[in-house]
Amino acid sequence: MIKLRKETLAGKKGRSELSSQTKPIMEKELTSLQELLMKDKSDITSSLKNLDEGNLIFPRVELIPFLRSVDNEVREFATDSNLRKYPSKFLTMCQNTVLNNENLELDFRLLVASLVTFKSDSDLEIVDGLFQALVSKLANTRINEFMNARIERELKDQGKVVDADEMLRPRLKAYALATKRK
Numbered sequence: 001m002i003k004l005r006k007e008t009l010a011g012k013k014g015r016s017e018l019s020s021q022t023k024p025i026m027e028k029e030l031t032s033l034q035e036l037l038m039k040d041k042s043d044i045t046s047s048l049k050n051l052d053e054g055n056l057i058f059p060r061v062e063l064i065p066f067l068r069s070v071d072n073e074v075r076e077f078a079t080d081s082n083l084r085k086y087p088s089k090f091l092t093m094c095q096n097t098v099l100n101n102e103n104l105e106l107d108f109r110l111l112v113a114s115l116v117t118f119k120s121d122s123d124l125e126i127v128d129g130l131f132q133a134l135v136s137k138l139a140n141t142r143i144n145e146f147m148n149a150r151i152e153r154e155l156k157d158q159g160k161v162v163d164a165d166e167m168l169r170p171r172l173k174a175y176a177l178a179t180k181r182k
Contacts, residue, residue: 001133002037002057005030028126035116036060062115066107070135073098074142080150095139105131 005026008015018026038044038058059067077094086093098104108131109124118124 001137002030002033005033025126025129028123029130032112032116032126032130036063036112060115062111066104066111067138069107070098070104070138071142073101073104074139075146078143078146083150091140091143094143095136098135098139099132104135108134 008018009023009026009030011017036059038060043061044058074094077097082093083090105128109127112127112130118126
């Protein structure tokens, strides 16, 4: 979200041109997003510090309960039964279910209001835009994980995937020996 806004504001090749109305909104969104990030990374665990060589972006600690609740909402919807019910509209139905959750939206507004200082009432539009973008991104990520796990489960049922605890080489050797004996 941050990278897209930075590149769009910088006018990078391949990004759409900004109108005089959308540029200030996107600038405010970018500053708001940057205020929602962890500035001091000294509190993160040592395992994450090792991963942070590539300048990972961490949300502020106050955002974590909200992010978990969004993830839980998506998990509740992302089931095999809902996929069978809405095969062609599964992604949009899941996003709409989470986006229309008033408790999540209210929690996000209160959280952002406590962390970010806004100067005018028109900034509420920016908070709504951030909520929609963040929830859509989280929903897409969780649904992608659900679909990948589902495909992997189907492949395992068909015998096309080897479990991680099984060693591949002995299995292949046993298969080769079994086919030679036939």
